[in-house]
Amino acid sequence: MKDYGFLIITFMILCITICLLVIFFYHFHTLRTISRLENMINAAINGSFTEQVFDESRLSYLENRLAKYLSAAETSYRNIDEEKNRIKELISDISHQTKTPIANILLYSDLLKEQDLSEEAGQYLSFLTIQTEKLNFLIASLIKLSRLETGILALSPQKTFVFPMLEKLAEQYGPLAKEKGLVLSINDPEPEQENPAALFDEKWTLEAIGNLIDNAIKYTEKGSVVLTVKSYEMYLCIQVADTGIGIPEQEYAKIFSRFYRSEAVREKSGVGIGLSLAREIISLEGGYIKICSKPDKGSVFSVFLPK
Numbered sequence: 001m002k003d004y005g006f007l008i009i010t011f012m013i014l015c016i017t018i019c020l021l022v023i024f025f026y027h028f029h030t031l032r033t034i035s036r037l038e039n040m041i042n043a044a045i046n047g048s049f050t051e052q053v054f055d056e057s058r059l060s061y062l063e064n065r066l067a068k069y070l071s072a073a074e075t076s077y078r079n080i081d082e083e084k085n086r087i088k089e090l091i092s093d094i095s096h097q098t099k100t101p102i103a104n105i106l107l108y109s110d111l112l113k114e115q116d117l118s119e120e121a122g123q124y125l126s127f128l129t130i131q132t133e134k135l136n137f138l139i140a141s142l143i144k145l146s147r148l149e150t151g152i153l154a155l156s157p158q159k160t161f162v163f164p165m166l167e168k169l170a171e172q173y174g175p176l177a178k179e180k181g182l183v184l185s186i187n188d189p190e191p192e193q194e195n196p197a198a199l200f201d202e203k204w205t206l207e208a209i210g211n212l213i214d215n216a217i218k219y220t221e222k223g224s225v226v227l228t229v230k231s232y233e234m235y236l237c238i239q240v241a242d243t244g245i246g247i248p249e250q251e252y253a254k255i256f257s258r259f260y261r262s263e264a265v266r267e268k269s270g271v272g273i274g275l276s277l278a279r280e281i282i283s284l285e286g287g288y289i290k291i292c293s294k295p296d297k298g299s300v301f302s303v304f305l306p307k
Contacts, residue, residue, distance in 0.1 A: 106129065144277060145273065160197055162305075180217060180221070183224040196236050201281075213240055238305065240301045241298065252293075282304075285305060286305075
């Protein structure tokens with residue numbers, strides 16, 4: 001009987017030992033596989049990933065699937081990188097090849113204005129100048145937008161006070177507003193935050209908000225354009241409010257599309273790229289733009305910049 005009990009205990013110890021060995025082996029094999037997966041991912045990130053030989057196990061099957069995915073991702077990354085380089089070259093060529101002809105057209109237009117032209121010829125010349133300047137602005141804006149979208153140009157957001165930037169904008173666009181009989185003003189800061197700051201690239205944010213102010217002045221015939229700063233927990237909001245023609249709600253999403261122009265503003269000057277460029281700039285800074293508007297009641301564009 002004692003021998004029988006001893007055999008049972010020995011058998012149980014043997015089973016436990018085998019189980020522990022199996023668990024240890026499986027754990028070791030799993031850790032090794034995870035380590036190999038981690039090395040594969042790190043190699044892919046570093047750009048040094050290469051195909052490997054795998055066995056028929058389930059974990060190895062997972063490694064094989066991951067390897068195929070990483071190979072495809074690396075190929076896709078190389079293709080994107082090559083495409084980005086081609087776009088960069090194309091943008092550079094367009095910028096270089098169009099700069100001189102446009103400058104020459106504007107120069108000769110100025111020279112022709114000094115000549116004794118008939119009234120009709122003067123009108124044609126004025127139209128030619130306006131369209132050339134429009135083309136120059138369009139090409140410059142498209143080049144900026146493409147460089148931002150492809151990462152050729154990188155923004156450098158820094159903690160910056162917003163009111164000095166708004167004062168620069170008021171100084172820049174004030175004469176244009178005054179020419180139309182409009183009042184361009186900046187509201188006083190909130191009492192609890194006299195000198196608010198946010199994270200943004202001042203050069204590019206000046207351009208983005210400048211486009212919003214330019215549009216506000218362009219599509220407002222009487223009244224005012226007001227800049228207001230509001231502070232929230234995570235964002236600082238810069239609002240550009242006007243008393244202009246307004247925008248129907250169904251067009252809110254469309255107005256940020258490249259070249260989109262509402263039927264209500266077809267007769268106004270513009271190329272339909274300013275809002276698209278503004279949104280791209282603010283988005284790259286980690287912010288966003290919202291709109292609130294009603295036809296004939298004016299519009300409010302709110303730019304949210306991260307704190």
